[in-house]
Amino acid sequence: MNLQEHVLSRRAARFQVDACDWKEAVKAGTDILVEAGTITEKYYHEILAGVEELGPYFIMAPGMAMPHGRPEGGVLENSFAIVTLKEPVNFGDPDNDPIDILITLAAVDAKTQNEEAIIQVVTLLDDEKAMADLRKATCIEDLEKIFNELEEMI
Amino acid sequence: MIKVLAVCGNGMGTSLVIKMKVKQFLDKQGINASMESCSLGEAGGYMNQGVNIVLCSKNLVSNLHAPEGVHVIGLVNLMSAKEFGPQIMNVVNEHFPGEMGK
Numbered sequence: 001m002n003l004q005e006h007v008l009s010r011r012a013a014r015f016q017v018d019a020c021d022w023k024e025a026v027k028a029g030t031d032i033l034v035e036a037g038t039i040t041e042k043y044y045h046e047i048l049a050g051v052e053e054l055g056p057y058f059i060m061a062p063g064m065a066m067p068h069g070r071p072e073g074g075v076l077e078n079s080f081a082i083v084t085l086k087e088p089v090n091f092g093d094p095d096n097d098p099i100d101i102l103i104t105l106a107a108v109d110a111k112t113q114n115e116e117a118i119i120q121v122v123t124l125l126d127d128e129k130a131m132a133d134l135r136k137a138t139c140i141e142d143l144e145k146i147f148n149e150l151e152e153m154i
Numbered sequence: 155m156i157k158v159l160a161v162c163g164n165g166m167g168t169s170l171v172i173k174m175k176v177k178q179f180l181d182k183q184g185i186n187a188s189m190e191s192c193s194l195g196e197a198g199g200y201m202n203q204g205v206n207i208v209l210c211s212k213n214l215v216s217n218l219h220a221p222e223g224v225h226v227i228g229l230v231n232l233m234s235a236k237e238f239g240p241q242i243m244n245v246v247n248e249h250f251p252g253e254m255g256k
Contacts, residue, residue, distance in 0.1 A: 050163060050164065053163075054163040054194075054213070054214065054217075055213045056213075057162060057163040057164075057168060057211060057213065057214070058163075058167060058168055059211075059232075060168070060171060060231075060232050060233055061231045061232060061233045061234065062231060066167050066168070066171070068164075068166055068167040068168075069164065069166075070164045070166060071166070093213070095212075095230040095231075096230065096231065105166070105167045107166055107167070110165050110166050110170070110191075114166070115170055115174075118167065118170040118171055118174060119174055121171065122171055122174050122175060122233060125233060126233060
């Protein structure tokens with residue numbers, strides 16, 4: 001499974017999204033995947049229930065989140081969605097708030113096929129230029145350019 | 155060999171990210187270590203099988219119930235080697251000096 005292929009082929013990204021709170025921000029990502037047919041509506045509620053139980057467990061680093069739930073929470077196919085917010089929102093993680101980049105992950109299991117994509121997520125989130133460009137991106141072509149530049153570096 | 159475990163809520167995403175970043179770090183430092191990841195629910199089983207170091211989000215540390223002798227490192231930024239690196243090195247230097255890279 002390849003992050004870039006998944007996101008670009010399904011056009012699974014929304015840029016400069018208006019979200020008034022973290023739930024809307026999460027929903028922007030899950031809505032993309034529901035539309036793509038890779039998860040069911042249940043997945044959004046699964047993620048919310050997870051936060052209720054464990055706190056915002058998917059905050060990766062300052063400004064960045066990777067919302068995800070368990071496979072049995074409505075995942076039909078491995079997939080990703082990228083969302084950037086016009087205005088950052090707080091997730092209740094004072095050390096890393098506010099968040100304005102979300103990579104929603106839906107995985108059918110936690111095994112190796114997933115790990116390849118996780119490496120790509122980490123590579124993307126780790127790259128300061130890619131993150132700065134992603135925050136400015138307004139269309140899927142901008143995202144494609146970011147991926148291409150990242151790939152040249154690897 | 156040091157056994158290192160990354161733990162998160164459901165073992166699907168966050169712990170995999172920690173595992174990737176920490177593995178890169180351990181390899182670079184030449185530390186003789188194996189690396190696994192799992193969910194909070196599975197962590198007890200792993201820890202009873204002789205895990206030496208556990209890494210997880212700071213928020214999860216209190217849910218972990220690590221047995222004595224397991225070194226738990228709670229993280230804020232899960233991807234920052236600047237944050238977890240020195241903490242891992244402290245544990246390795248103090249408890250596992252024999253596993254340091256030559």
